[in-house]
Amino acid sequence: MAAKLILTGFMATGKTVVGPRVADRLSWRFIDTDNLVVQSAGKPIANIFADDGEAEFRRVEREVVASLATESKLCPHCENPRPAVISTGGGALLDESNYAALARAGVIVCLTASPQVLALRIGRSAAKRPKLLEGGKPLPERIRELLDERAPGYARADVSVDTSNLTIDEVVERVLDAYRTAGRQRCGLSA
Numbered sequence: 246m247a248a249k250l251i252l253t254g255f256m257a258t259g260k261t262v263v264g265p266r267v268a269d270r271l272s273w274r275f276i277d278t279d280n281l282v283v284q285s286a287g288k289p290i291a292n293i294f295a296d297d298g299e300a301e302f303r304r305v306e307r308e309v310v311a312s313l314a315t316e317s318k319l320c321p322h323c324e325n326p327r328p329a330v331i332s333t334g335g336g337a338l339l340d341e342s343n344y345a346a347l348a349r350a351g352v353i354v355c356l357t358a359s360p361q362v363l364a365l366r367i368g369r370s371a372a373k374r375p376k377l378l379e380g381g382k383p384l385p386e387r388i389r390e391l392l393d394e395r396a397p398g399y400a401r402a403d404v405s406v407d408t409s410n411l412t413i414d415e416v417v418e419r420v421l422d423a424y425r426t427a428g429r430q431r432c433g434l435s436a
Contacts, residue, residue: 248328249314249351250424253338254399255392256374257366258356259408259416260332266417267424268330277332281309294375306334307342314346335391336376339398348401352427354420355402358409360388403427 250267252260261277268275279290282305286293293302310333318327331351337343338353347353358366364385371377377387399405404423408416 249347250328250330250420251333251347251351251353252330252356252420253333253347253353253402254335254356255358255363255388255395256335256377257363258358259413260356262413263356263408263416263420264330264332266413267420270417270421271328271330274327274329275332276313276329278306278309278313278337279332279334281313282306282334285309291373291375299375303336303340306337307340310337310340310343311346314350336395336398338401339395344398344401352404352424353402354423354427355399355405356416356420357399357405357407359407360385360392362409363388363392 250271250273252264252267254260264277265275282293282302283289285305285308286297286302288296290302293305313329313331316327316329331347333343333347338347338355367374367377367384367388371384376391377384380387380390382390404427406416406419406423411419
């Protein structure tokens with residue numbers, strides 16, 4: 246089975262909440278690429294966008310993804326590659342090099358939700374999310390635009406899980422099931 250489970254999807258689909266729980270269930274590490282981008286840049290994502298622009302954010306994100314995807318750390322006990330659950334930023338899969346690196350590294354699970362649910366979940370935090378502020382449009386309209394732009398990237402995931410009407414625990418179970426199924430298919434094993 247693939248050594249990494251990659252969670253991707255639009256903001257507020259549940260990656261940051263679900264990822265650590267999935268990692269805990271698997272007894273794996275949890276890694277959030279956005280946190281690593283912030284560490285690398287030395288400032289919050291909103292400041293990277295404001296000070297340096299989206300292109301700089303995407304450059305740093307590409308470096309982080311490439312590093313994680315090719316990570317060769319071994320478990321000190323069994324000497325197998327150290328597995329991880331990796332949560333990506335909402336636009337990471339749109340970059341061709343990010344997609345290629347992540348697809349080689351493990352199984353990609355895209356978390357989705359309806360635009361209405363996303364708007365409710367995002368609520369007032371929209372002001373902290375640079376991509377939502379572009380164009381000055383109402384939040385639901387901007388979410389739909391971004392979802393349309395990102396749909397081809399999200400469609401490349403091995404599997405999708407709609408989180409719209411699920412509890413966090415239900416999402417965790419669906420992600421684990423999807424990972425196990427997709428991992429067996431990638432290895433050529435029968436289900």
